[in-house]
Amino acid sequence: MANILVVDDEHGIRDLLWEILNDEGHTVELAENAQQARVARTREKPDLVLLDIWMPDTDGVTLLKEWSSTGQLTMPVIMMSGHATIDTAVEATKIGAMAFLEKPVTLQKLLKAVEQGLARGLPVRAPVPTQPAVAVPPSFYVQDTTPTVFATAPVAPGPVAVQSFELDKPLREARDEFEKAYFEFHLAQEHGSMTRVAEKTGLERTHLYRKLKQLGVDLTRGKRSGS
Secondary structure, X not given: OOEEEEEOOOXXXXXXXXXXXXXXXXXXXXXXXXXXXXXXXHHHOOOEEEEEOOXXXXXXXXXXXXXXXXXXXXXXXXXXXXXXXXXXXXXXXXXXXXXXXXXXXXXXXXXXXXXXXXXXXXXXXXXXXXOOOOOOOOOEEEOOOOOEEEEEEEOOOOXXXXXXXXXXXXXXXXXXXXXXXHHHHHHHHOOOOHHHHHHHHOOOHHHHHHHHHHHXXXXXXXXXXXX
């Protein structure tokens, strides 16, 4: 995944964007002002920057101009603001910003802008003449006749649990289906214990609970099956 720099003077906005982007699998660096952003830009070399326009020391448009004039605008930059005018947004895009997000930023618009920004920032690769091999984990097998992946996981004691996933759908939908089945499996294994599931999956308890609610997982299912 990508390395993303979030520059915003509001602590709550930084934390929210960190949670969302980290949940998407990205590495997220935070900066609360232009000076911290300069340091992070040099140290981390981000793949994409989310840059607030109104900041107390140096505003985002000025920082964008600085990066552009010094040859440091080598990554896609998405501007953010809750008070910027259309003229400001147009100015930022003329300087080199690829998009503008109005606060409060919605989840759908944020993820779409990030996806487009990262796609623009990816290097162009030569086409591979042969069909790429797909690395399949031991718990998966792919049938040749249908575009379906079957995940099998033994439950001891008891029969083998089988879950199928259709591949002919958007990545996010397919991933959500897999993650839901994954967490439901572990909840059943741990008899609904959020603490043990958090330890087993490597997530913090609060993050895990938020994830389960987002996926629509029935939190009582594991307790019922284990009772």
